[in-house]
Amino acid sequence: MPSFREIRDWSPGYLNVAPQHVDIMAECQACGEQREFDRRSVPAAMRQQLIKEIEPHLKCATCGAKAGKLRFGHYVGEE
Numbered sequence: 001m002p003s004f005r006e007i008r009d010w011s012p013g014y015l016n017v018a019p020q021h022v023d024i025m026a027e028c029q030a031c032g033e034q035r036e037f038d039r040r041s042v043p044a045a046m047r048q049q050l051i052k053e054i055e056p057h058l059k060c061a062t063c064g065a066k067a068g069k070l071r072f073g074h075y076v077g078e079e
Contacts, residue, residue, distance in 0.1 A: 001077070002075040002076060002077040003075065003076060003077050004023070004025050004034070004071070004073055004074075004075055004076075005073050005074055005075070005076045006025070006071045006072065006073040007022070007072050007073045007074075010072060011051055011072065012051070012072070013050060013051065014048060014049065014050055014051065015039060015042060015046075015047055015048075015049070015051055015054060016047045016048050018039070018072060022072050022073070022074070023036070023072070023073060023074055023075055024036070024037040024039060024070055024071070024072055025037060025070070025071045025072075025073065026058055026068050026069070026070055026071075027068070027069045027070075027071055028060035028062065028063060028065060028067055028068060028069075029065075029067040029068070029069055030060065030063055030065035030067040031060060031062055031063040031065065033060055033061070033062040033063070035061070037070060042054060051070055054070070055068050055069060055070060056068075058070075
């Protein structure tokens with residue numbers, strides 16, 4: 001199973017300028033759940049906001065907390 005490798009100390013600032021070839025992982029800071037994040041799931045009105053303004057709106061599907069953190073990187077390993 002491929003693993004997610006985060007690009008350390010990097011953030012595009014705005015979601016709409018994050019390169020399409022960069023994968024996004026959403027991580028719940030409350031329970032630790034990690035899921036692949038589909039940038040198309042963000043409402044159109046929010047796509048041009050700063051990532052730090054989007055994160056407080058992310059709700060964990062596992063525990064229900066609004067403690068999301070977006071991480072940017074690539075999947076590596078077996079496919």
